Amino acid sequence: MLLPAPPPLSTEATEPVVEWDGVWCERDGRSVLRGASLRSAAGEIVALLGANGAGKSTLLRHGNGLLRCQRGVVRIVGRPVGRRPVAELARDVGLVMQQPARMLFAPTVRAELAAGPRALRRYDPDWCARLSERFGLDPLLDRSPQLLSAGEQRRVAIAAVLAGRPRALLLDEPTAGQDARARATLRALLRDCAADGLAITLATHDLGWAYSLCQRWAVLAEGRIAADADPAAVLAQPEVLGRARLSTLAVAA
Ligand SMILES: Nc1ncnc2c1ncn2[C@@H]1O[C@H](COP(=O)(O)OP(=O)(O)OP(=O)(O)O)[C@@H](O)[C@H]1O
Ligand SMILES: [Mg+2]
Missing domain, CATH: 3.40.50.300 (P-loop containing nucleotide triphosphate hydrolases)
Structure with missing residues (x-):
């Protein structure tokens, strides 16, 4: 699970x-x-x-x-x-758009994962850490989402939406x-x-x-x-x- x-x-x-x-x-x-x-x-x-x-x-x-x-x-x-x-x-409801780069705005992947749940007052660091591990984002956590490859950006966007627990x-x-x-x-x-x-x-x-x-x-x-x-x-x-x-x-x- x-x-x-x-x-x-x-x-x-x-x-x-x-x-x-x-x-x-x-x-x-x-x-x-x-x-x-x-x-x-x-x-x-x-x-x-x-x-x-x-x-x-x-x-x-x-x-x-x-x-x-x-x-x-x-x-x-x-x-x-x-x-x-x-x-x-x-x-x-969480939506990951066809061009996910449009959804990424935080300075780091770590901040990106936390932004949605914080806005929803549902931030759970353990849950974000599990998503990061499952999506293979741990090596990217301190990088700018804007500078990632398209495939990496999509993974970040999906994890960031799931982080808000829709x-x-x-x-x-x-x-x-x-x-x-x-x-x-x-x-x-x-x-x-x-x-x-x-x-x-x-x-x-x-x-x-x-x-x-x-x-x-x-x-x-x-x-x-x-x-x-x-x-x-x-x-x-x-x-x-x-x-x-x-x-x-x-x-x-
Ligand atoms: N912002 C917009 N303004 C005007 N027309 C739009 C806009 N966005 C989409 N359309 C038009 O709406 C129709 C449906 O577009 P949509 O993006 O929903 O298709 P799609 O099934 O997702 O296609 P694809 O498989 O290429 O992603 C298309 O004819 C498109 O040109
Ligand atoms: Mg489409």
Whole structure:
């Protein structure tokens, strides 16, 4: 087990931690999301798949309040996001962006790991130390996050979000730029986090990695979730694969 047991949810165990319910979003006059619905429950790892530009990052950004629904509703632990500030929502949901360097601002990796939990009044040095060890960040602790490699920056950003002990984790392309060892480590770590009750939703093009990790694949196409099932069931739907430009060959890779 990686995480100490999280505080019990005040809601029924079956209630999703994050729920996107009929989300519509228009950007620059173009319709990106057209009633997209998805649920992320405690202990689940859901892959969000789709072509470039399908709206995966847009959907994830609705999940932590960075973007607000034009129509539809996002609920976090049963409560609509509405106009609640991002800082308040961060107590429950952490998002690691597709370009994680944008999230890093502290002078050192050590300070970066502490910043989020301090802001949330949840700083636990032992927990930060465990994350640092698990993510292989110990040799980097006194370095500037801005001067790290892209792969290192992504690991720091994921650890920094987990340091705040969210109930739900949204990861945007977590394996992009990660070497084989880092991908394997991240897979093991996310499994541990899910076993401890974290609700994980991750956008990815890394189908082989997602096949072995995620119980559910949700496929975004034309602004809606076109399929939401276990990976084998999704792979058996060639029409959906074609619309989302998913290649079965990538699973074997
Ligand atoms: N800030 C923005 N302003 C206007 N349009 C945007 C903005 N961000 C994204 N878009 C548009 O929204 C659509 C969905 O983008 P999004 O980044 O959500 O796709 P994605 O599925 O994450 O793609 P990728 O696989 O390339 O990361 C795209 O057409 C994109 O051009
Ligand atoms: Mg994206």
